[in-house]
Amino acid sequence: AEVSTAPEPRLTTGSAELDRVLGGGLVPGSVVLIGGDPGIGKSTLLLQTLAALSRHYPALYATGEESLQQVALRGQRLGVADEALKLMAETAVEEVVASAQQLHPQALVVDSVQTVHTAALGSAPGSVAQVRESAGQLVRLAKTTGTAVILVGHVTKEGALAGPRVLEHMVDTVLYFESDQGSRYRVLRAAKNRFGAANELGVFAMADDGLRQVRNPSSIFLSRHEQAVPGSAVFVTREGSRPLLLEVQALVADSALSQPRRVTVGLDASRLALLLAVLQRHGGVATAGEDVFVNVVGGVRVQETAADLPALAAVLSSLRDRPLARDSVAFGELGLAGEVRPVPGGEERLREAAKHGFTSAVVPAKNVPRRRISGMAVHGVQRLAEALEVLMG
Template sequence: MAKAKTVFVCDQCGAQQPKWAGQCPDCGAWNSLVEQGVAASGAAAKGRGRIGYAGEARVRLLRDVAPEETPRTGTGLAELDRVLGGGLVPGSVTLIGGDPGIGKSTLLQQMLASTQPRLRGLYVTGEESLEQVHLRAQRLGLPTGELAVLAETCVERIVALAGAEQPQLMVVDSVQTVFTETLTSAPGSVSQLRESAAALVRHAKTTGTALVLVGHVTKEGTIAGPRVLEHMVDTVLYFQDETASRYRVIRAVKNRFGAVNELGVFAMTDTGLKEVANPSAIFLSRHEAAVAGSVVMVAREGTRPLLVEVQALVDDSHLHNPRRVALGPDAGRLAMLLAVLHRHGGIGLSDQDVFVNVVGGMRVHETAADLPIVLAALSSFRDKPLPQGLVAFGELGLAGEVRPVPGGEERLREAAKHGFERAIVPAANAPRKGRDAGIRVIPVKRLSEALDAL
């Protein structure tokens, strides 16, 4: 009897190795190789010779390919439509991940209920019973009469039943519980994830079904399983708890039908997730009077400008190495900005502890936060509040120059809409002649000019 062939698959990158090793040669992860059985050659060759879902395999010139307008269907949730790029696309595959209990199933069940009059939906659950799904719908006040549900984990049976039902929108919760009968490994393993997801993606592309997959996340916050899972889908969304409260943020990190890094904000209530029409209000503190060490900046997430408050606390240090703590911005960039402030602003903080925080737990990685961080640190060090109604944004270079950032005019319009009166911005981001941003703009080219403007 022939010996069953096995390979060792990395559960981080999905690379296959003929023998076990302590470290994956491809991605460098330690203790990540797991023994897996190889599928039979008949199963692997099954379906060869047919036209794939990408179309007929023949070489064509790009000018001969007629582009088609991609139709979109709204989900009934404006914030989710924004992140998706305008709505659901037939045949698209979306992967959404998030921490346990953050509201992924709640969001998708609300989406199915909102699209039910327009799209035939199918909710496939592998983690809950149908009774639990029904109880959630009752708790959220969702209509349950016409929503089709299926409790199944075998991908072959899911595809067969979906082919008979012919839904236009299908949700699989979650992909880590789905398995294929062609492999003997346990559900959630690398090979099971890859083959099960491939079968579901193939079904979505061939039938034009909009497919949404729910994925588990690791303790690092990334979607569990090989990264090949994220390459196979069209859109990857992360559902996050940015503020450690009732607010939820959904962020697009990959989108073949829209902008990446797009942001949608929801609030968790007793009746489910509600859209937040004005997300800037979450990240702004309402001080009765001006306080030292606080400045408002206009961040940009995808195509959306957001007003966030940057706070700094500068205090005498009793340590040989003063502390530099940044919650929201990058800690290494904070040390660089303080050096620029010393060299080109003449203000040294080498004997001071500096703490910087973005209100609401927002993570700001763009360089537009450079100028607000420096102004907030200076305000705290001098114990002098900045003028109320002031916003600032801009990148600082090592030579002391204030460099422009993308979307300057959109940021200014957002600040003016919320009642701010003055803005310190890079000179290259100032509105052109004949354009009124609705706010008094103070253009600066160097850090010294920004300090003089205060």
């Protein structure tokens, strides 16, 4: 009862998308670990962020991967070369800590934790012991001085953060930078956050002058075909506290293989096999001799079950070569007994869809809002067969 529970003051980063993912901004004394593929824009984002912070607070950018000249050239390209941000090129973690104790920055970026090392250990930089000990010293710096520390982390070819798993336990927040190959859009996702909601999502677009925040991400993830096309369904997912309109596309084709293929991008492959079995048993539609390909447009990975109903609607639309209505959305979880189960935040999802001009929605019966949503007809369904009948007209 004697512990103060007053809200922690936060440092706004100048980017509403990054602040959303962090839970409202940087918390003094917190440690954030951000990982992503090489060249995805981690250093660009953090240089822009620290440059914006340096207008109001002292900030320090420590790089172990680039020279000061390289960082300054990037700063010129981003248009932040005139900011009061302090730079240092150093791989010894003791030197970074000493500089931070001398300059008292409100925010410190270390790029990257795999390149810094401590003289107390004889192993090479990037080894398990070096990463753990170097990160430990930076965490102690953050907790004792109140400096917000951001660590850049390398990732393995599987996409997980490189180094010991204890690294993710030591920090307060873990962020992942994701992108589809060749796409200009970047998705920043919170996997862990002690000061905010996990699984929050921020969307950025890479431009010549750096990363720009996308304030209305639903608009970029929808194809908006001129005419309705078979095999396409729009649904509303929920990333953290943000409802997001996405498009799921399906292609069903005759298979020449003894075991037809089931390929998914953005959805769980084993989940698709389960859904196709439900479609056959409770929808009366068999796909045993067909190859089924399902893709979520825009490279977003959907980890919730609200995509079950629209995924099957897209599959059936492609199989029958009949498009769904262009102004309709759907969402809902499917059970093995063929029931359509409710999902969290139903009314928020429907309002997001109505905001983008959709006039019809097929949702679980328990997600039908008590108050009518202006301009939208909401159809509540309880069984898969009922939902497919409404969707296919």
